Amino acid sequence: MNKNLASMSTRLIVTVTFVLMVSMNVLANALPLNGRLTGEISDLYGNLFAPAGITFAIWGVIYLLLGSHVLYQWGFFHRRGHLDGGLLSRIGTLFSLSSVANTFWIFAWHYDFIWLSALLIIIILAILIAINQTLVSLELTRREELLLRLPFSVYFGWITVATVANITAWLVSIEWSGFGLSEPVWAVVIIAVAAAIGTVTMLRNRDIAYGLVLIWAFIGIVIKHTSDAGFAGNYPAVIVTTTACLAVFVASEAVIVWRKRPRRA
Template structure:
């Protein structure tokens, strides 16, 4: 399929995502809002409710990307990035819509599989755009690369949260290890991902999303009736470490927008 065809499908499937997400909370699907379903699977990794407002930013940036790629394809201007992405954004949109449907219908096992596939589809977009190493001009990096950096960052965090919800649904005992232990472990993994993406790909946008998630987790734990000293400590360490790294990279102009 040519770039015009792909760009049109990108637009249509993204419109589907927006529609399904809107209906999910307006109807709502299965009589439950997205947040109400989340409340059924309480775990220590789940951030405060305000954290999920990042979806507004993600959909705004993706909307700009969708319009931009549609305009370029019909003007027959440089739209190589559309070919690079191929069908992966279309696939991610379909998976996003299916995720909402299965989440609201409490199909947690299927929902986790869909989330993993969504993560894989965004990794494919990220790799095919060669984010962090591409020689694309600054405009394309801002309008194409940044939206997918932020989207992938949030879905990386959301996948961890999805695993946590899945294990809660199974009443998993954590192999006898405490929930605090597993939460500290996955937070450490998120910190490591932030470090890797920042250093290897000069991608502070991915890392800023991880930081935002940490702020949400910290807020949630600080407002709890029970003290979670260990989790709060590792989150604060993560926020401090990643913040310093991001500030350093900005100061050195070592981010992919400048490369």
């Protein structure tokens, strides 16, 4: 047995749960599940944080990256290195749990169990935090950065935003009053808090890919608020706040690039 590979049982579970997750996400819209598209349910719980529909195209990138990681678990693109199979098994086990939670999320979302979908996405977020904290503490080769860290950085970045959006949708579903504050005020607060959490995370982990995902998501929010198909500029405070957050993200990415630059001897 190659000691640099995860156990056979882990590789099988990783593969099965990944295929199940992708299949259910595809079938949810192809059938569609419960007679409704995933995006249609989002529209039922419309809020000022949700980004434009085009933003969700990132799922295709996420699935491709995660698929490359599954192949890596099987030894493809793999070279003997300092990472042992035990580490890959732990990452694979956590990844499998996130795939199962993602699969159940689809059912919860499509059958209007919004509270359950929010709980499941928080579980996915917690798992991805654990995976990323494990990987960020390691000295990785370029190949390992590409096939181990990158897939989970991108996934983590998107789930960070999706968690906020899902919780916001749940609050809409229970007709939360917002303690008397207006929806635009809460949108500004939520966007600012999400941006602060994201900025701290990307800087602490020195994670360029994570930051790029946040930039993509927040551009989607701006598009939604400025386009005629969206809110047509009716909430300028939200647009200004989101744009300011984008500037912070870009500045943070520049700081990360500067910190990662090669040092002269």
